Amino acid sequence: MNAHQRSTCCSIAPPDLLGRLAVTGNAKEREAAVRALATSAAIRSQRAVMGRLNRQLNLNIGQLVGFAVTPERRLTIYDNQTNGRTFLPGVRARDWGQPAVADDAVNQAYDGSSATYEFYRDVMQRNSLDGAGLELVSSVHYGVAFDNAFWDGSQMVYGDGSGRIFQVGGLTRSLDVIAHELTHGVTELTAGLVYSKQSGALNESFSDVFGSLVKQYSLKQGAADADWLIGAGILVPQLGTALRSMSKPGTAYSGDRQPGHMDDYVDLPDNNDPRNDNGGVHINSGIPNRAFYLAATALGGFAWEKAGRIWYTVLTTRLRPNTQFDEAAQATVDVAGRLFSATEQAAVEGAWKEVGVLS
Template sequence: MKENKHTPCCSIAPPDLLARLAIEGSHEQQEAAVRALATSAAMRSQRAVVGRLNRQFNLNMGQMMGFTISADRKLTVYDTQNNGRTFLPGVRIRGWGEPAVEDQGVNEAYDGSSATYDFYHDVLQRDSLDGAGMELISSVHYGVGFDNAFWDGGQMVYGDGSGRIFQVGALTRALDVIAHELTHGVTDYTAGLIYSKQAGALNESLSDVFGSLVKQYSLKQAAADADWLIGEGTLVPELGKALRSMSHPGTAYSGDRQPGHMDDYVDLPDDNDPRNDNGGVHINSGIPNHAFYLAATALGGYAWEKAGKIWYQTLVARLRPNTQFDEAAQATVDVAGEMFGAAEQNAVRNAWQEVGVLT
């Protein structure tokens, strides 16, 4: 497999938002944004190597780094004690089946990882991220007031938020943020979508899809009743209500550039400028996000029962590293027909036609 030189650390904060705040924000926001961007850049090469080895040589890097695989669930939360990446994973605080501790961030990371595992296991019959019982590792209190959370190729890492961009403690409170980032691990172990342009936007969209579904599943919430927001309440109020809206792309926060239709696709270069977002991976993900929302609400009921299973089967069996929007769309249409029938197939096709990906 060709090496993907563009694979960065997959983080929840849109880099174009951070870049804008680094230039246009208040003095406090500028400082926080620059710190978040610099830390994310430092993690970029590590995740590129880990993800490539996982796919190219079928290695479980979490296991190689000392984490375990077992017939029993494995889930451990560490405290980095405000240190950086050289201290990862940190000091062990809580393992699977152990009681809650005083540190709320530890408990939230534990609960969110557990809920994500339960969803994949109970709904999709997948045993952890790799499908083989991989230990779910989380590290909290990363850095000082770090405004991001990310999957580094082998584990989850959470900053506390500075209160200038992200609310303090919000990143571990948001179940959909946790599930979003962990789903990057599922994608690493399956399709291996490169983190660039349309393939990268599909990568981001799939994480939003399953992040939202984990939240809906935990609330036992029907598609018609869900808010379809990603990271609601994580940003400080003056910036916006959420990180993304799957039902109304482009409305989540001030300066949100997400399109909901191919007519508004943002063609950006994949360069080292965070304003260009690796060719628009967080920006253009609004298009497949909206297609999933339309399909799920058209199918009705609980979104994980049909739409979620269609998208999951497409991820694990049909997508490849360089899959483009139209290829992914057609794959979901085909899978819908194979799994359920003509009515479901038509609903999925109509959704992709409504966002301009299929004609």
Template sequence: MRTRRAMVGRLYRELNLTAGQVMGFGVTTERRRQTVYDNQNNGRVFLPGVRSRGWGDPPVQDAAVNQAYDGSAATYDFYSDVLGRDSVDGAGMELVSTVHYGVGFDNALWDGAQMIYGDGSGHIFQVGALTRSLDVIAHELTHGVTEFTAGLIYSKQSGALNESMSDVFGSLVKQYSLNQTADQADWLIGEGTLVPQLGRALRSMSQPGTAFSGDRQPMHMDHYVNLPDDNDPRNDNGGVHVNSGIPNHAFYLAATTLGGHAWEVAGKVWYTALTKLIRPHTQFREAAQATVDVAGSQFGNDEQAAVLDAWKAVGVLQ
């Protein structure tokens, strides 16, 4: 599915095609920004599934449908109201979601054209938890934003940046919905989605490596995990979910140093870097310098110093 996402994203960027041209759907009308479908546990052959709720429709009896609808709406509103972006493609792309995907499917993901939510098996993810988690929804939809902008290659450092950008904006959407300051936020991604015996969350941006049992995310380049990108799932595409802890922690440090609402300065800096300066093969150091440059040009010396110090603290810049 991630391979498909990468291929679709490349078509968008290199051929300058719209979502509708590539996938045959996805262009919004004036009245409709999102639609939720029910896969009825049938898997990929039945995507997107049976239409369950469209834009402006009232809630239905299925909690997963309503949660996917509300999470997509909250993410759309954040990007629109805070960053001036019209949907994931910046051009009003309809947000299509499918719930009840497969049987006990332990994942939620953006597949290049739409959101897919499994129900969870109860062994890794709690049943129903993936549609309840706003930051997970926003994380996955941000993969769509990255797909249409920087196109970060899903491997090693560029892939870790891809994952980190999704964590950054996943957390910001949650903070925005709760009107939390950087100091008030928990900086956890997917809190309460895992079964309790595994841990409290998928990742911690404030303390990488502490979210769940077996979490080996580093927070400093001294502990960067050098894994091969060899199609072995144990190696995580060269450690994209592992090493994302380093840029995640840099954002956390910058946001908490700047204070206030994290989306107002740090979030805008990271968004401008993602959409204007970062490219498919960008590495940690290049991305860090991009955010430092944006902080100085878009805000000022104090903001630039906070961003620079954050990247120094995690060992990416000196």
């Protein structure tokens, strides 16, 4: 495989953070980080293969793995019972339409998946991730004190957190984390953005955008009132307040390297070193993240109504696997003019100019 075909795994924990803790953290942090990195590496191939099969063969994920695509079952939550990936999805813990159970993680995964499904249905008129009613499958209690959550190409998987990197139970509590990871499924089945360098940073940024929008929609928050944080309160306090800040990239946690302007773009190799983050996909996503924040706040009101509609249209109709920042930016400008007016178009263009992508 060449660099653009190499298999990847989109997980919520920034690999550069895990890589740094694996080298420089205390003994407990090192142990937790190494465990998270090893497990993430083990599921890379499956995710890449699933995405390519879906796009190239025009199949849906449900056909490939046997999950339902029916109006009767929107989602199902399984308990992985602290086992590894060979046990996925695990034991069925809560079916669609069933009442809450005693397990908080099961209920949180259920509620977060449902909220994401309803956002895409009601706001973007998209019928689940594939547009055809795909059942959203989730497994909780994955691994032992596993510090990550990820979309593996067919379903969501949540660890419990170790209390050394992520707070115990934090990964299923965070609605924007759930929506972020599920949006990787939308991206796989539409733009197919290659998970490397700028296209990979766009992949991460679109997930942050819609993760934040799902949270804002659930809270009925306007753009001016949102915190624009991804994963607020899920890291242990000594590491930081969140995984990313869309309004102030580089301020979310200790060692956060996200830039908010192209002048500070971090040019990293995509060489399988987790500290280099697939060429900086979680790092340089700060630039398009801030552009969206600037556009949304300039447009005002509810961010999903205008800025979100523009970004969704671009993601699902205008991007190619190797799209770069400037191409994505110009596409949002064009779509803003087509969907709305010159006023919205100017706001979007101004946002990209402010972060140095357009001139």
